[in-house]
Amino acid sequence: MNAELRRRAYLDAMQVTCWLPRSLLPFAAPSRPELLALDQALAEPDTAAAATDVPVASIAVAVDVAERPVPGEPPRPQPERVARPQPVAAPPVAEVAEAVARETPKAPPPRFALQLLRAGSCLLLVELPTGEPFQSRDPGYVLLKDILRAGGLPDRPQQVGDGEPIRWPLLHRGSLDQGAEAARDYVQGVLMAELEQMGCDCLWLVGGAALRFAGEVEDDACWRELDIDGIGRALALPGLEALMEEPASKAELWRMLKRSMPRWVMGS
Structure with missing residues (x-):
């Protein structure tokens, strides 16, 4: 800066x-x-105020005459002089x-990594648990393929663009604003650019970082559809690690897929 x-x-x-x-x-x-x-x-x-100013010499003479004692009268008590406070610069x-x-303490910038994928007519923004791109044998990637297959979508999602994750912060040094609001504007800008280029029938937001910085909701707003200004309808899903740690949540995931599946099945 x-x-x-x-x-x-x-x-x-x-x-x-x-x-x-x-x-x-x-x-x-x-x-x-x-x-x-x-x-x-x-x-x-x-100039108007300067013309009406009384000369300093006249004021001094008037004060001197007023303070002279009158013969035969006792001296009048002099008022106590109070020192005027000096202005402080x-x-x-x-x-x-x-x-x-x-x-004002400055909050540290958020840190996250999101992978943008495309599966059929759906666009997926998935939080990377390790911060690195998915590998074919990663447990989270295997689970994601199972979810896509259950939703009637191709189980080999394609990477968008050059395949590099959306990482934040952008810079590790410098005074550029990299707070939460700037991160949200950046992530939503990437999504809008992709939607303008190719479009999609439904956007999946998988993981807390995807929900906060793309859907503008907190982590507890899962299992429902969001209407994001400028982006459209999106599914709010928990992270892949949370799904693996809580097998009971897979039943809720299946109910949500059946409820939302006509959106991309009819679109295809």
Whole structure:
């Protein structure tokens, strides 16, 4: 991130929407003309107020005459003079932004790996348990083939694109925003691009990461159909490891497949 982006991030953190630098900033974007006009208007002296100002010498003479004692009168008590508090200089903007950044803990970016596959007229977004692409003898991949076969789909799903998983975070270093919201936008962008190119009758979301960053739901929203804005209908399924650890969930999986199977059988 260059100096201008960092500066704008500081101003956004302090909710500053309108500002003008006192001097030329290195690598800064050019100032907007309306802000320069406002700055010049503030810098011009107020001639009307200057014309009505009373000379300082006249004020001093008037105060001296008022304070002189009158002969024959007891001296009047002088009012106690209270020292006016001196204005405290505001800390620089950069220091305020750094203090806000230190006080607000930044959540670490989410970490996941998703494999995008195509089986017949269905598109599958499957969370990789190990973070690596499926191998032919992986227990999770064998279970996935069984599920596709039970759903009336080809049991050899094809990898989409170059076959590389969707990994997050994208960068291991740098100041680029890689939070949960950015991860969701990235995953949904990949899905929209694939759907725009080839389309599908139904999208399967398998695993917690697929549900959170593609379906915008939590892990407990399984066994139902989702309506995702910009993507369409999708099946919410638990991860392959959870299915292997809980054999009783296979009955719920079979009921869901029978309920949703006409969506891709009729489409084919």
